[in-house]
Amino acid sequence: MHKTSRTLAFTAAAILLIRTLAVADQDVPADLPSGKALYQHHCATCHGQTGWGDGPNATLLRVAPANFHQFRSFLKSDEELLRMIEHGIVFSPMHAWTGNLTERQMIDVLAYLRLLSQQEQ
Ligand code: HEC
Structure with missing residues (x-):
């Protein structure tokens, strides 16, 4: 894989992970x-x-x-x-x-x- 696309894939994965965590945070009741x-x-x-x-x-x-x-x-x-x-x-x-x-x-x-x-x- 080209270096740039690897970075992009990594960034996308990181954003996905952060979004999942944020959503999980709101979904779990206090x-x-x-x-x-x-x-x-x-x-x-x-x-x-x-x-x-x-x-x-x-x-x-x-x-x-x-x-x-x-x-x-x-x-x-x-x-x-x-x-x-x-x-x-x-x-x-x-x-x-x-x-x-x-x-x-x-x-x-x-x-x-x-x-x-x-x-x-
Ligand atoms: C050292 C004393 C002190 C402690 C300990 C403290 N507070 Fe406060 N808090 C204040 C003061 C004083 C204000 C009002 C600040 C102002 O109006 O400028 C305030 C304001 C607030 C407000 C804003 C309320 C509003 O309607 O504007 C919230 C929310 C709050 N405190 C939550 C907490 C929470 C949660 C904790 C514990 C994790 C906490 N405070 C611990 C002194 C404290």
Whole structure:
């Protein structure tokens, strides 16, 4: 095989593989127990056990942690919230989680956060 076509074939295979992974990621439903454990371990100190933005560290921060029950949070799309979890928010204690959590774990934690935001307590 010519070198260029080999490179092309390899690239095509790589793109196919990436697409398959991405699709698989969306097809598998979020793992709520995993999301809950991750949330309690990493997020509750600021956002609070039930997502009201009232964790023990909340009062120490310059910027108040998001209260996931508020409309401004609630009405954001999953995509939007996921980007914030991945990349963090500038000039805010909310740092990026990419590197600490896998994409899958961030999807799980987001699903749990959504569940919390629908609960009264
Ligand atoms: C050190 C405290 C802290 C920790 C830990 C923390 N956050 Fe945050 N988070 C914040 C603050 C503060 C904001 C609000 C930032 C702003 O409005 O500028 C925020 C905002 C957010 C937002 C955006 C909400 C919105 O509607 O704009 C999401 C989503 C979020 N956090 C998810 C998480 C998740 C998931 C975790 C755990 C993996 C986490 N945070 C851990 C402090 C924290």
